[in-house]
Amino acid sequence: MDFSRLQTTSKVTSEWKYPQGQPNRTGMLQVDTAPDHTLYWEEYGNPDGEPVMFLHGGPGGACAPVMSRFFDPRRYRVILFDQRGCGKSTPTVASHGPAVALIRNDTDHLVADINTLRDALGITGRMHVFGGSWGSTLALVYAIRHPEHVASLILRGIFLGTREDLLYMYQGNAAVFARTPYALSEPGTYVSYPDEWKAFVEEIPADQRGDMMAAYKAIFDGKPTDEAGRQAQLRAAVAWSIWEGSISNMIPETGDPGKFGEADFALCFAQIEAHFFANNLFLAPDEITRNVDKIAGLPIHVVHGRFDQVCPLTQASRLVAALDAVGVAPATYVRTNAGHSAMEAETVLALTAIMDGLARI
Template sequence: MDRMSAQISATHGRLHPADEPYDRRTLDVGDGHRLYVEQCGNPKGRPVLVVHGGPGGGCSPFMRRFFDPRHYRIVLFDQRGCGRSRPTASVEANTTAHLIADIERIRTDLDIRDWLLFGGSWGATLALAYAQAYPACVSGLVLRGVFLGRQAELDWFYGGGAARFFPDLWAQFQDPIPEPERHDMIGAYHRRLFSEDIGRQGRYALPWLMWENALAGLQSAPVSHAPAEYARAFARLENHYFSNRCFLEEGQLLRDRHRIQHLPAVIVQGRYDMVCPPGTAHQLAQGWDGCDLRIVPASGHALSEPRISAELVRIMDGIRDDDPQTAGRDR
């Protein structure tokens, strides 16, 4: 068994106490974009970068709680256009290549030699893309709910695949769109989310957000409201990326997996993930000797799913306990 999955802690997978950042900064990355970056935990600890999902989701204090703050130097940031990064909801100079460059800029700005990547959903996509671009700067990956940005995956979620299990929620998602346009839901929403009328953008942002959030948790209730600015940023950024197939060549992340084949990885995948079904994680893990795929029973897609959260904490505690610098140290 590889070092990333060895010596898993006996913990029950409880989240660690919330830890306030010791460093908050705004990083000017050019193109008019300014990124919010924070660090918490141990400044001399093992660096780990949290890569949030969406695109457009932003980071949150909850994401800090998967890591022992006495051991890890935890870095979180809001990707271009979302969270506390500015300008909000901007898609100008906002592509996967820009985000990869931003991550590398953060690493060099913080003087980090290499780091663990911790990301789920779109965060897993971006973590894989960054690792394949800068493999020497990555010490390992912990991924959840894998999404590889392929057309088949977009078709599943926006072309009627998931709708077979949630026909009532799919009908609500389709309802704002005239029937002649429903053959291309991403394109139909794009025309409205990128209209000149900001009020119109907001009206179509909420049903876009509702469709995804309602399916993210195994027992989630449909979302009926969200802060208007959050919904608008999330919907515009996600639709922008999906309209452009995530700015990746078809199958690129599987094709270029050989670039990170030497890196250890753990994938946590909900058995009943309706947003990013398990087949994608299985494809990524097949033939990757250093990859440990863990299918979590009775779980969906969301980071907050109880069994998903517990498994991720166990993994990060296991990596902590396997670190020769801290092995045997009282905690």
């Protein structure tokens, strides 16, 4: 049979409106001592334009130049930066180990880092804050704490990070997987990605699968004394990383995990995520939804993939319901026929259109 006409990717290809630009400048900004947390940043677009602070996902992800393409380079001054321990920022888990890289790597410090970077770059007025996945969480927390610095919030793939949200993605049917691997015993991402789920689950011994996140965290917290131990820790990090990378697209990439399969990225990404998840994202219960009244005066734009299995659409629904409860509605709420990734074609189109249509600061 001829399957050549079937859709093979949901990722963006030729849909970009704006070309890939080069950064105007880059830099390293020290934001802490002992350890000397230092953030890598890049600036794109119009140096005199409206500032956009771009917050990447994870926690533990990183920025890439392609992320500047959502924005009209004639209008916007776009700031990309790698959060603590991520990407080109230092120290990292890969370079210095978790005992160093995870010190004071928490939500309060990440919020403070945004203000430190903002000050260092001479941003004195309001700025657009653009974040996806964990970046949407951080954007919401930042705006709740510093609404005076925010002109608008542009949020993709809402992540509220409650225990039930994490269980949906990381626990699923893992506890019974050894006996009934295809049992639909619990809700979860595994339903749509059974092969990828198998690889993720089988990294953990069957008798430890009652709490998958805790089992992985125990591996990450170990202090290997030989090469076999270091390789076991790396395998776990890569398994964690590839699981999220695979399920981020509605049509998963097969055979090429990209950065998610790279050792250094996986070690940082997996261990920072596990660190944040074990600490409930360093947020009080329902901290975001209980405090949306503080951002009720801001234009809030939400784009969420209908088929998102990293952050299911119900998380956007809960945010919108919380806003409704304080008498406001998002300025935009778009449900795209897409998965989780910012690089899904429909999501790229929606986010670019929102940025083109924003009221000027």
